[in-house]
Amino acid sequence: MHLPPWLCVLLITGFLFGIYASIKNFTSNSKKMWPENKPQKREAKDQDEQTRRDFVANVSHELRTPVSIIKGFADSLQEDYEILSENKRKSFLSKIQKNAERLNSLVEDLLVLAKLEKPKTTLSKEPLDLCELVREIEEEFLQRKESSLPKLILLCPAAPVRILADPQKLVSVFENLIDNAIIHAGGLSQISIRISENLEDNSITSEVEDDGKGIEQEDQEMLFERFYRVDKGRSRNRGGTGLGLSIAREIVDAHGGEISVRSKVDSGTVFSFKIPKSL
Numbered sequence: 001m002h003l004p005p006w007l008c009v010l011l012i013t014g015f016l017f018g019i020y021a022s023i024k025n026f027t028s029n030s031k032k033m034w035p036e037n038k039p040q041k042r043e044a045k046d047q048d049e050q051t052r053r054d055f056v057a058n059v060s061h062e063l064r065t066p067v068s069i070i071k072g073f074a075d076s077l078q079e080d081y082e083i084l085s086e087n088k089r090k091s092f093l094s095k096i097q098k099n100a101e102r103l104n105s106l107v108e109d110l111l112v113l114a115k116l117e118k119p120k121t122t123l124s125k126e127p128l129d130l131c132e133l134v135r136e137i138e139e140e141f142l143q144r145k146e147s148s149l150p151k152l153i154l155l156c157p158a159a160p161v162r163i164l165a166d167p168q169k170l171v172s173v174f175e176n177l178i179d180n181a182i183i184h185a186g187g188l189s190q191i192s193i194r195i196s197e198n199l200e201d202n203s204i205t206s207e208v209e210d211d212g213k214g215i216e217q218e219d220q221e222m223l224f225e226r227f228y229r230v231d232k233g234r235s236r237n238r239g240g241t242g243l244g245l246s247i248a249r250e251i252v253d254a255h256g257g258e259i260s261v262r263s264k265v266d267s268g269t270v271f272s273f274k275i276p277k278s279l
Contacts (some may be wrong), residue, residue, distance in 0.1 A: 007237025029214060066099035106243075112172075113226070113243060116250035123166040123254055125278070130163050130170070131156035131195055137174050138193075149182065150210070151190040161195055161202050165279040169251045176244035177208040177271045185269060202277050203257075209270040215263040222251045223261055248273070 073092040081089070134154055141152050174193070181191050194207040215223070222228045229240035248271075252259045257275030 047182045069099045070096050070103075087209055112247055113250060116254060123169065125164050125166055128167050128205070129160040129164060130165075131161050131168055132194045133170060134174060134193055134195065134206075137171060137178075142179070152178070153190055153192040155192060155194040157195065157197065160276065161197060161204060163275070165255055165275065166251075169254070173248045173251050173273065174206070174208065179214065180244050180271075181208065181210040181269070185210040185214075188212035188268075193194070197277075198274070199225050203274050205272060205274045207270055207272045208273065209266045209268060213221055213269050214265040215261070215269055216265060220261050220263060226258070 001173075073096050076091065077084070077092050084092070131154075134156065138152055138154050178191060181188060188210045190211055192207075192209045194209070196205050196207075197203075198205055224245050225245045228245075249259050252273045252275060255275040256278075257273055259271065259273035261269065261271050263269035
């Protein structure tokens with residue numbers, strides 16, 4: 001089935017307009033963080049404005065490449081549609097689709113962050129066995145068909161690890177940490193997930209460790225910042241948005257926990273997060 005050039009351009013235009021509207025709405029909402037009738041300190045206003053500007057600049061930077069690619073191939077389809085071979089048309093449409101998916105992934109992650117950063121983040125907490133939850137993640141991981149995926153190892157206590165938490169959001173934390181390792185930890189052969197109970201403070205610690213190339217100390221300090229990438233080119237090529245670790249941090253924070261990283265170059269990386277059992 002051939003799509004006429006005008007339809008391609010119309011679809012792309014509509015998609016990009018949706019992205020623009022989402023970003024405009026997100027950034028305009030950030031201006032309303034302060035109560036309208038409450039005086040503000042100059043320093044707080046300046047910091048809030050700088051944060052908003054940095055966010056807009058980062059989003060614009062992330063959008064520029066896929067938008068340029070989509071526009072370039074759409075222009076070529078429109079101008080040369082009649083003289084392009086069928087294989088060329090399919091190739092152009094494939095590249096447009098790939099970059100549209102990349103844009104969609106970015107917008108979805110931005111919307112997730114927007115929801116998580118609301119003053120009252122709603123968690124659908126329920127009693128669950130954390131190890132059982134991670135086993136389900138392991139099963140889904142094994143269903144992936146990519147031949148280059150590392151081995152996934154689960155290390156859990158024999159007894160159930162009971163916790164009161166939002167299962168869907170915890171799945172998002174584990175999946176973001178696993179995907180982060182796959183995208184960034186070059187040379188890895190396996191990823192290990194360890195679950196342990198801390199009786200002293202009634203909490204659960206989860207660790208996601210890879211045996212990859214490790215992370216420089218100066219990079220570790222920035223890992224949870226939005227859009228930060230240790231290897232920018234490689235992560236973009238693999239589809240990373242630079243928001244996965246920020247989302248993981250927001251979810252852990254919403255559960256009253258904390259997340260950290262430790263790593264040595266050529267010795268792998270461990271992401272660790274601890275949340276209260278709340279039972």
